[in-house]
Amino acid sequence: MKRSTILSMLLVAVCAMPAAASVIYEQGGGDDYVAFEAELFDSLVRHDTSPDKGFIIIDTTPTYTTSFGSEALPSDTNASGGAAILDDTRVSNADHSSTITYKITFAQAGDYRLYYHYSHFEDVSNTTNYGNEDSVYLPSDWNTAANVLDSTGGPDNDPINHPHEGLYFWRNAGDTYTVTAGQVGQVLEFNIDDRESGYSLDRFVFSTTVDLDSAALNALSNTALLPTPAALPAGLGLLTLAALKRRWV
Numbered sequence: 296m297k298r299s300t301i302l303s304m305l306l307v308a309v310c311a312m313p314a315a316a317s318v319i320y321e322q323g324g325g326d327d328y329v330a331f332e333a334e335l336f337d338s339l340v341r342h343d344t345s346p347d348k349g350f351i352i353i354d355t356t357p358t359y360t361t362s363f364g365s366e367a368l369p370s371d372t373n374a375s376g377g378a379a380i381l382d383d384t385r386v387s388n389a390d391h392s393s394t395i396t397y398k399i400t401f402a403q404a405g406d407y408r409l410y411y412h413y414s415h416f417e418d419v420s421n422t423t424n425y426g427n428e429d430s431v432y433l434p435s436d437w438n439t440a441a442n443v444l445d446s447t448g449g450p451d452n453d454p455i456n457h458p459h460e461g462l463y464f465w466r467n468a469g470d471t472y473t474v475t476a477g478q479v480g481q482v483l484e485f486n487i488d489d490r491e492s493g494y495s496l497d498r499f500v501f502s503t504t505v506d507l508d509s510a511a512l513n514a515l516s517n518t519a520l521l522p523t524p525a526a527l528p529a530g531l532g533l534l535t536l537a538a539l540k541r542r543w544v
């Protein structure tokens with residue numbers, strides 16, 4: 296078999312491998328924050344699949360009808376990127392039905408405050424307020440399971456008429472996630488688990504500034520993704536492509 300034929304077959308084989316590249320956010324060298332979309336995660340693992348329960352992605356295409364008969368997301372949503380994640384209201388839905396993992400690599404050590412952009416969707420268990428749709432599980436640290444109940448409550452936990460379904464609000468979670476000097480450059484995992492169905496998250500920010508307001512948070516650009524090859528055995532993809540390139544030049 297001619298070498299060129301073998302190389303062509305090898306290239307086809309490389310290209311045909313499953314494209315399951317990691318989604319890793321890489322903090323900019325001069326940035327004191329990391330910002331990213333909730334719907335752009337590294338993985339979604341379901342712990343209850345009968346039927347699928349927990350987090351789903353919603354967007355402005357007409358694929359999800361809310362308990363009030365409107366589309367989620369509504370066309371006038373303020374969700375960043377026009378998409379968000381939602382703890383599915385259409386299925387009976389316990390705690391910890393699913394886990395979403397975000398991966399981040401920091402360039403600066405420090406204490407990072409967590410902020411997130413959230414909304415509530417009625418799940419019909421109590422239509423007089425959003426008290427049953429306002430919480431999620433967060434981790435206490437990087438690389439740990441999400442076991443800390445975090446509830447928005449507060450003034451946005453308003454009674455009925457779904458005035459803000461699909462309208463997102465920023466919350467300063469008050470939590471600090473410390474990046475040690477030894478963790479700089481490492482890939483850190485941030486895990487969240489669903490809790491109350493109807494809870495929705497649009498965007499996350501980690502910042503060393505503890506008192507950012509909504510305008511400041513909205514002004515932050517999303518953090519770039521670390522370029523990674525498709526899910527090949529460690530280094531094989533790059534090595535193979537490098538070898539091919541060497542032979543072809």
Ligand SMILES: [Ca+2]
Pocket residue numbers: 417418419420421422423424425426427428
């Ligand atoms: Ca309710």
Ligand SMILES: [Ca+2]
Pocket residue numbers: 425426427428429430446491
């Ligand atoms: Ca609640």
Ligand SMILES: [Ca+2]
Pocket residue numbers: 349382388389390391392489490491492
């Ligand atoms: Ca749930």
Ligand SMILES: [Ca+2]
Pocket residue numbers: 332333334374375376377378379496497498
């Ligand atoms: Ca979003």
